[in-house]
Amino acid sequence: MKFIFFVMAASCVFFSACSEDSPTEVVNPVVDFTLGSMTDSRDGQTYKTVTIGSQTWMAENLNFGAMFSSCYESEVSNCDKYGRLYTWAVAMDSAGKWSANGSGCSYNLLCSPTGVVRGVCPEGWHLPTGTEWATLFTEVGGSDLAGKMLKSKNGWNNGGSGSDDYQFTALPAGFRSPFGSFKNNGNGAFFWSSSEYDKYAAYRVFLGDEYDEAFLDHNYYKYYEFSVRCVMD
DSSP states (O other), X not given: OOEEEEEOGGGGGGOTTOOSSSOEEEEESSOOEEEEEEEOTTTOOEEEEEEETTEXXXXXXXXXXXXXXXXXXXXXXXXXXXXXXXOHHHHTXXXXXXXXXXXXXXXXOOOOOOSOBOTTSOTTEEBOOHHHHHHHHHHTTOXXXXXHXXXXXXXXXXXXXXXXXXXXXXXXXXXXXXXXXXXXXXXXXXXXXXXXXXXXXXXXXXXXXXXXXXXXXXXXXXXXXXXXXXXXX
């Protein structure tokens, strides 16, 4: 069975055949989704969005210039392409600059966040929990296929690009280690969740160039710098 949905004029920028007067039919072999956009009022940056099931996600990595965030290899052009990299403390807004719900969440501190944690995300959006990531995986066919379905169609090494069926467009942005070195650009996409493992580690999502799967695990400490995707409240 195929599902058909319509993208209205607000999203016509993504489809060259779209006119302002009529919707464009887009056929997806798995499930319907809806494209849109949002603007971060803090810096005026506009992001593509995608609604999959009951969730609305940013379809691009966050590129908000928070203090102690990084561009891959310290190149601004990489921020433009991949978004910025954040430690868990910065992603959670441990200083409480934007809201109180992530205040004090940092390395060597167990804050046990509950409910929605806005973190570094724009107003009306939040850092997804591990459960919200798992819900996304289920919507796109399960964790065994989620990597393939969510990865961008190009930019991945070793033939690891995905089908990007939902235009989530996960790019292989790599990460920054606590020693300052940048690694895995082209080979992996790493995203923070707001879910803690213990006072030193938090759950993160990994999509690799050799996998169709998407993994949610706790193998990296909070002081690594990963990408951020925000989900609507």
